[in-house]
Amino acid sequence: MCEDKRLESLLGAALRRRGWTISAAESCTGGLVLSRLTDVPGSSAYVVGGVVTYSNLLKRDLLGVSSFVLERFGAVSTQTAEAMARGALDLFESDLALSITGIAGPDGGTPEKPVGLTYIAIAGADGIIADGVIVRRYLWSGDRLANKAASADAALSLALEIAGT
Numbered sequence: 001m002c003e004d005k006r007l008e009s010l011l012g013a014a015l016r017r018r019g020w021t022i023s024a025a026e027s028c029t030g031g032l033v034l035s036r037l038t039d040v041p042g043s044s045a046y047v048v049g050g051v052v053t054y055s056n057l058l059k060r061d062l063l064g065v066s067s068f069v070l071e072r073f074g075a076v077s078t079q080t081a082e083a084m085a086r087g088a089l090d091l092f093e094s095d096l097a098l099s100i101t102g103i104a105g106p107d108g109g110t111p112e113k114p115v116g117l118t119y120i121a122i123a124g125a126d127g128i129i130a131d132g133v134i135v136r137r138y139l140w141s142g143d144r145l146a147n148k149a150a151s152a153d154a155a156l157s158l159a160l161e162i163a164g165t
Contacts, residue, residue, distance in 0.1 A: 008036040008109050008154040014163035015096075017047040020128075021094035022159060024050035025063055025084040027075065028102040028118060032152040034146075048094040053084065063087025074113065078135045081119035085133055089123040096162060097123045098155045106148045116140035116147050120155045122162060131160060 015022060024033050034050040037043055051062055056075055059065040065083040073079040084099035102118025109115035121135040138154055140147040 003149070006036075006040075007153060007160060009040050011042045011156055011160045011163060012037070012043055012046060014160060016042075018095075020095035020163060020164055021046050021048045021092075022096045022098065022163075023048045023088045023094040023153070024098040024100070025088035026050065026052050026098075026100050027084075028104045029100045029148050029151050029155070030054070032066070032148055033098060033100065033140055033155050036078060036156065045066070049093040050088065059084060059087075063091065070154045076103055076113055076119060078118055078119055078121075078137065081121035081135050082123075082133045085121035085123035085135075089125060093125075095125050095128060098159055099123075100151050100155050102140075102151060104144045104151075106117055106144060114139065116142070118147070119153075120151065120158055122155075122158050124162065134158065134162075 007078050021025045031052045037047050056070050063084050064087040069079045081099050081101050085097050088097035099121045103109050105115035116139050118138045123133045140150045
């Protein structure tokens with residue numbers, strides 16, 4: 001039984017039970033999800049790795065997000081989050097891959113894409129997720145650090161939903 005009730009610990013226990021691995025492609029969270037995952041002792045058993053792809057160039061070159069997607073829908077979009085998750089899944093050959101892209105603030109928002117807008121995706125290998133990828137949209141209302149923390153919590157919760165079932 002997992003005595004530690006932090007999301008990252010619960011997720012780690014679920015991943016161990018299933019024998020699954022996880023990776024992440026982060027943008028607005030700047031590595032916070034991977035930091036939290038690797039805070040758990042023994043996480044090397046299930047954390048494969050990850051990347052912080054803050055720039056569109058890295059999203060394209062490391063994760064394979066197409067220039068078309070980035071130009072048409074923007075870095076903060078369902079399409080980019082999905083492509084980032086699929087790219088991380090391929091790059092790290094993990095069982096699950098998370099992606100997070102958003103506008104943490106306080107600047108960078110527009111009326112169409114306000115500060116706090118975040119997309120989180122999870123991709124699964126070998127039929128783990130029925131449609132291959134789940135993408136969720138969030139609109140946080142905190143400051144930069146609160147938005148990053150909320151995004152990390154949501155990403156870990158989403159992975160726990162999949163691994164814990």
